[in-house]
Amino acid sequence: MTEGKVCKTCGAWKPFSEYYARSESRDGHRATCKECHEKRREALLQNPQRLEAYQEQHRVASRKYSKRYREEHCNDPEYKAKKKLADRKHYERVRDEWLAQQKQAYAQNPEPKRLQSRQWHRDNPxxxxxxxxxxxxxxxxxxxxxxxxxxxxxxxxxxxxxxxxxxxxxxxxxxxxxxxxxxxxxxxxxxxxxxxxxxxxxxxxxxxxxxxxxxxxxx
Ligand SMILES: [Zn+2]
Ligand SMILES: [Zn+2]
Missing domain, CATH: 1.10.30 (DNA Binding (I), subunit A)
Structure with a gap:
């Protein structure tokens, strides 16, 4: 027998091959079938305001997730080595642009960044x-x-x-x-x-x- 489940959105029973993977779910799949998922994505793309809200929500969630991941794995030597390499590569790629940007921002407005950093240090002793x-x-x-x-x-x-x-x-x-x-x-x-x-x-x-x-x- 083919395994599957009822789509949360359209209510139809479909085999798991009709669902996108989602590792956090108990059955390893999204609650909504591919078809409904695509429909929702299309609708989202038609509506810039909602799209922006959705993307922001996603950004916040993934930032939180990667922060936790970093903290949990910061003692894993394999992770450390990988991260070091990736960081260096990333830095080499963006260095010039980044330095120029920082310089310009600082020249225009030297105080706020410094104050921000000082405040962060005060808040996170x-x-x-x-x-x-x-x-x-x-x-x-x-x-x-x-x-x-x-x-x-x-x-x-x-x-x-x-x-x-x-x-x-x-x-x-x-x-x-x-x-x-x-x-x-x-x-x-x-x-x-x-x-x-x-x-x-x-x-x-x-x-x-x-x-x-x-x-x-x-x-
Ligand atoms: Zn569906
Ligand atoms: Zn003591």
Whole structure:
């Protein structure tokens, strides 16, 4: 028997070959059949206003999706290598045009961009913190990086408390084995400490985590 389903739009039963693929769906296909889908697309193309709204909606959704994808895969070496290559290729392609554009925009209006960026940094202190730690580690040639989401999850795991004094204060990234002693810059070598406890710990290897000793021995 051929497999298929009822189209959500026209209500007719059709085999799966009459539906476009959609990997997120449970059956791997769109809810609307190809014919109805094409009809809707045609109608959309006739109506510029709706088309624009649709495209904007799609842009927002795909931006959100790729952001999540990046954050989930930022530690996957294969993904990293691919991304680095793609980024470089893309940059080479658009470099001259982009530089000229930036220069012109800045010459016309130097303040807004700077203010925007400053505001973003103010609004996203934790993202800034994580990227600063990763940047510093890369500067000194230390292997590894961890993501904003990994850091947030780690802090939440410990109830957003400093693992040394137990207080709920602003937390800083501490490397259990300091980078200066050859510790890697990976989440398994990271513990949240408040600024004071982090400074007190200094350049020593102290693991304050109650339940991660096993992970450490795997490093
Ligand atoms: Zn249909
Ligand atoms: Zn503390």
């Amino acid at each position: 934790t993202r800034v913190q994580v990227s600063h730690v990763n940047w510093k580690a890369e500067q000194r040639g230390t292997e590894g990086s961890f993501s904003y989401l990994e850091w947030v999850a780690l802090c939440e795991k410990y109830d957003n408390r400093c693992l040394c004094c137990g207080e709920q204060k602003p937390l800083t990234v501490d490397h259990v084995i300091p980078l200066s002693l050859g510790g890697p810059n990976v989440i398994a070598n990271v513990q949240p400490l408040c600024g004071i406890c982090n400074a007190k710990k200094g350049n020593r290897t102290i693991d304050y985590r109650p339940d991660d000793r096993k992970e450490m021995s795997a490093l």
